[in-house]
Amino acid sequence: MPYVVLPWLAEHAELAAGTGVDEVAADLVRVGLEEEEIHTSGVTGPLTVGRVVTYADEKQKNGKTIRWCQVDVGEDSPRGIVCGAHNFAVDDLVVVALPGAVLPGDFAITARKTYGHVSDGMICSARELGLGEDHEGILVLTEVADDVGPGTDAIELLGLGESVLEINVTPDRGYCFSVRGVAREYALATGGAYTDPGLPVPAGSATPPPSPTQDGFAVVLADDAPIRGAQGADRFVARVVRGVDVAAPSPDWMQRRLRQSGMRPVSLPVDVTNYVMLELGQPTHAYDLGTLTAPIVVRRARAGERMTTLDDVDRRLDPEDLLITDSPDGEGSRAIGIAGVMGGAATEVGPLTRDVLVEAAHFDTVTIARAARRHRLPSEASRRFERGVDPELPPVAAQRVVDLLVQLGGGRADEAVTDVDATTAPATIVLGTHLPASLVGVPYTEQEVTETLRALGADVRAGELAGTVEVTPPTWRPDLVEPVDLVEEVVRLRGYEAIGSIVPAAPAGRGLSRDAWLRRSVERALAEAGLVQVLTYPFVSPGVHDALGEHADDPRRHALRLANPLTEEAPELRTSLLATLTAAAARNLGRGAERVAITETGMVTHGRAVPSLLPDGGAYPGDEIVAQLEAAVPDQPRHVAAVVTHADAEAVIGLVLRLARVLGVDVALAADPDRSPFHPGRCARVTAGDTLLGHAGELAPQVCAALELPARTVAFELDLDALVAAVPLEPVRPTRLSTFPVAKEDVALVVDEAVPAADVLAAVRAGAGELAESVELFDVYTGDQLGAGKKSLAFALRLRADDRTLTAAETAEVRDAVVAEAGQRVGGVLRG
Structure with a gap:
């Protein structure tokens, strides 16, 4: 979830003086950005900047060496403080928690005697302040303003007094995964001024992005296996910065904002790329230029190809993966990154890096989403790419990274620029200006509609037909593709509260349909008999057919396999309810239940493999193809089944007869010695006329053993749709009650x-x-x-x-x- 840091937000959207995080949250809710949580540091009380005056190392009996320090905290005399860390020197500025302060985790600071001294406070590490996980030494303040010295309020200096708002963003509004997007929405909600950091000359940028040159680092877009006809990459910007001091620390203000946004500072190049991503919403990546060989080729993975990602995991690549590659042994031969997901370890910026290549690209949403899920590798970059990133941002983001590396790392930007651009402009949408009012019921005027869409960032022109406008959505809104999408934006920005709440009159209903009423009767009868109704997932393992003892030619083995199963262990749709109900019974017994009597009503799927007939591109395939698709849908009859332990076959057959009586169906029972998963001598075949309804009886011993069920567990499974169809259509006529004795x-x-x-x-x-x-x-x-x-x-x-x-x-x-x-x-x- 994105985080909203108010001072950062205020750089791009107008915030009234004194506006708190609660007010910002309320304003964002009005435009559909819901508050998830408000985070506070948990630090209270006196927290100040101190200067180390003197210290003495003292070795203790336990072998530990502590420092007895005299620290100037802006008072008349220094305070004596015991410290176990050794990563500071005299005159260093540190953060001191004085007695009365409370640190994260409700850790109260008091003056206490330790190691033979009275420690009048505590010199704090970054972890103790909730600023990161670094606990190896105390936090030494560097690159601070000249007016920061002993006695300066450290809570304000470190931003610990700032509350951070975490918001919930719907998948179609990926542009709000950035300060740029949230600031735009906040300005729309309040009507205040807005400065777009994604413009060619963003706030804080030293120079506008330069035009591409012929001598830039060579990049080739070579996607020969596009998904849905969309190329995996349609823009790639590469910039080079030389002589970067990668060991230079990131400034405190940058580290503070990264931490407040839920990210850990790592190193200057990584921090800069993360900072720009959070600010603009455009992921970027920094490579060690010395490890690259031109050209960079963006292509699909080859069969059997592998690479080691930045998390030091060796990954087997899929032919659908889009890769960033370079060419030490030939064109595009070495994978150096999974595009939009994670870079490779071979080209990682390290302590010896001096020259950096900055990448800012635009990737296809589906390609990135599938790769991140395929490798179970969700990253901050993939979260943004799979929701859609502004294709106009790569040169702006690359320039922002270059400027920061030059400013903070002492680098020098090359004049050569690479910008391979194959993007297309957003399609124009023809909108009837009456449509918002007709769909929503609020009388929006034509002027209100056009003003709202222009405020959104769209280009709005008069249409060829009267009462229409031609709207070109902004590049950062790939979700706007149809007129109804624009209607939704008008309603959202004009305020949902303007829509009146009119409850429609409920027409007189006829209650449940006949079939639904009969199905409810079956479920009620089983509940009255003492069975507990359960709901199981309809996904099974291929091995369940063996466990149930199904013959090799049993039609139930012809299960439909899912293209994208929730888990590879259960990729098939069940062909019988007992395939999942027996597993539920075994699971309950394994968790301590002494007896189990459960029932389920649900669908089974009689699958047949049918190739997809849909054409690429999402166009309507035609009535003939639609008819074939409908005919290819597998049969999914509704069944009812039960599993009961500690009972006999007569009891479960009695349940079947009870259901038949409830529905008024005449059923016949016959022995069936060849029906898995039942015992060959204790299985009843249930029919109504010539229609087979199902089977009931005792489970076979080998089935009970395979499914870890008690011996002689009983069960039944009936085709509920067939049972309901067998119910006589004539109404049941009551018989006269006799007054004579029986x-x-x-x-x-x-x-x-x-x-x-x-x-x-x-x-x-x-x-x-x-x-x-x-x-x-x-x-x-x-x-x-x-x-x-x-x-x-x-x-x-x-x-x-x-x-x-x-x-x-x-x-x-x-x-x-x-x-x-x-x-x-x-x-x-x-x-x-």
Whole structure:
């Protein structure tokens, strides 16, 4: 997030006297730059500049040597202070925290006895003041004004009393990642004056950028693999500064602003390039000229190419990476930087550097964004390039870096200048001046619209048609490409508060659709049964198909692979809910859950690989291509599934039957010995007529082991869309409630073990006829009494008539009919 340092902001935008950081934050909010946080130093109390008068080194018993110092802090007599650092000398100016001061981390300073002396304060390091991580020695003040001496307020001198505003910038407004952009927005919010440091002669620049010359350092733009038709680099400025003292310290004011902006001072060349980037929004890079061989070639990476970046990481480059290369062994043969992301270690400015080549370039946003993500290497430069940088800035930024290196490092600028410019002007947008008012409802006049767009920096001319204007966006606003973009800018700068809040009347609704209501009924039934509804990510590893025991020719193995997965470990879209639901169950068990009963409703994807039919350039491809694209969209049916530990197959099949009853769907169950991930002998195939709805049963032992689930875990998965489609369209008609008593009759039938219980149940229901109010299977028995290959199924019949009390003879007649029907259909006989 960008930081707003008020004194720096005030150099380019008019700030009224006494304006605080809170007022600036409120003004920026009005133009869409939201406050993220206000940072303060945390330093209070007396913090002063001191001059070391004398010191004596004293070696302690523990082997440590301390300095007993006398420090002039602007009082009548020096103060005695114990210091453990040794990087200062007599007459050096240091920062002294006197008793009563509080340093960052709520560290209170008091006079205390230590090492045999009473230390009346503390000489501070940069880290102790919150100015950086340097803790090797105390902070010695150099290059300070002549009027700075003992007793000077160090809080004001070091900027520790300044609050810094951190703002939140949306991705389309990359120009606000700079003092230049924020100052422009602040001036628009307040109506104050604005000085653009991005103009050819920026504030503080000694000279305007010179015109390119023929003898500049050779640069070739050779991108032979552009993305979306856009060249990776369309401008490259190179300047040379000789005789730079790279060991010269960066001035305190520059280091202070870098720290306040969240950056660590490193060395003069690095600090200068970072400072210019923060000020203008244009990243620049400094090379050790002595390590370069002309020409610099900007090209795509070659297969197998590698380079070591400034962070000392050896990186394997991708053919889409845009590289900065030089030519020690041939044209463009050595990579010296990943363009717009990070430079290379081979050409880094070091202690022996004397001549510096300054690069300021303009790169394609998509190219840089992909490279930064591909290498997991977000940098301050890539954050700006991927949001869009002003293509007119490179020569201005390069000149600013050159001036600072000359001024602060004693360098001498070469007259030779390189500026390879292949940029194009922003496209003109035709805007109807009535459009903002018609879209927003605020009666903006034509004059208000044109004045607002001109204040934005756009070139506005009268259009060929009446009531239109031709708007050329400023170069720093690549996000303005359509009329609605300009409408948004008019609304933003004219004030969102001008838009009235009109709540539309809510039309009478019909509630949920029939299918949505039925799906809700399924979810509610599972929740009432004690299952917890969860939501899992639909991304899976290719190895999940093996873990679930899917056969080699199983269609569920034909998963759709993502082009840009969130993680390489899970690049496929799931083809079954159990692929992710079982993992969720195992994760909960691994975190201490004793029992798990979870359910999920979600999409699965039945993929098919289809090449992209879209043409380059983003143009509308035509109705035929659109129809083909729509036909190529993979099927994504909605499924419902559950995983339950510490239960049996009958329990999970009972859940399936419960869902069928809730929806009023007649389902049939049949054994299915060849359906992964289920146990071959404990899996039920669920159908409605000729439609397969899914499967339920016990997971196979090898699946439980692979997924780290308890043995005999049960599950089901149903095609919820197919289940809902099987619901009868006719409304359910209520039956008349009988006032006569129910008659109970139990029937035990012996059948072959291979006969499905569902077939026997169907026979019993058919035999019982209309008098059967309910038929339930309540017992299954096998044993020696029945004989080999036989089983007994016991059914509870509840019989009732609408107009009479059933007699014993009538119930016996129903019983006989049941036995006869079972014998005819499934060969069942009454158990003796």
